[in-house]
Amino acid sequence: MAILPILRYPDARLHKTAARVTRVDEKIRKLIKDMADTMYAAPGIGLAATQVDAHLRVIVIDISETHDQLHALVNPELLEASGEADCEEGCLSVPGVYEKVRRAQHIKVRAWDAQGAGQTFEADGLLAACIQHEMDHLVGKVFVEYLSRLKQQRIIARLKKQLRQAM
Numbered sequence: 001m002a003i004l005p006i007l008r009y010p011d012a013r014l015h016k017t018a019a020r021v022t023r024v025d026e027k028i029r030k031l032i033k034d035m036a037d038t039m040y041a042a043p044g045i046g047l048a049a050t051q052v053d054a055h056l057r058v059i060v061i062d063i064s065e066t067h068d069q070l071h072a073l074v075n076p077e078l079l080e081a082s083g084e085a086d087c088e089e090g091c092l093s094v095p096g097v098y099e100k101v102r103r104a105q106h107i108k109v110r111a112w113d114a115q116g117a118g119q120t121f122e123a124d125g126l127l128a129a130c131i132q133h134e135m136d137h138l139v140g141k142v143f144v145e146y147l148s149r150l151k152q153q154r155i156i157a158r159l160k161k162q163l164r165q166a167m
């Protein structure tokens with residue numbers, strides 16, 4: 001079991017673009033395992049590789065309360081998006097901040113699983129919001145970027161103060 005350090009906003013590495021995975025090998029499976037351990041320990045319902053400073057298109061998600069519905073998404077692609085829904089979001093890279101974000105209500109996604117097999121699935125509600133939140137991380141986008149400049153500035157000031165007090 002390995003718990004990886006999670007990058008905290010504002011950190012320039014959260015804005016890197018993740019590269020496609022060419023092949024799901026032992027290294028990728030180890031990354032998926034460590035990311036799942038990190039997500040469950042946090043605890044969170046999703047984690048993108050970007051957040052653990054591994055800039056590959058890998059996501060883990062488990063929105064179950066029982067922590068037994070792990071989904072690994074490698075090279076996820078959004079095939080369809082429809083409707084709109086507001087979801088109160090949080091992010092392990094932005095601790096203590098919860099804000100409403102409007103995203104697609106229903107999505108269809110294609111990805112590889114931890115065995116490198118193709119999977120296509122549809123999601124609604126919280127799962128759909130979470131997948132979109134994680135896919136944003138892979139292109140260097142953090143959910144606070146959907147908020148007003150003023151809110152972003154306040155969040156940055158608060159997190160920097162927390163960081164100073166932790167030293």
Ligand code: GNR
Pocket residue numbers: 043044045046047048051087088089090091092093129130133134137
């Ligand atoms: O734990 C998390 N909760 C959450 C709630 C609503 C929408 C998205 C999320 S993802 C977040 C974990 C995280 O930071 N993933 O990148």
Ligand code: NI
Pocket residue numbers: 090091092093133137
């Ligand atoms: Ni996040």
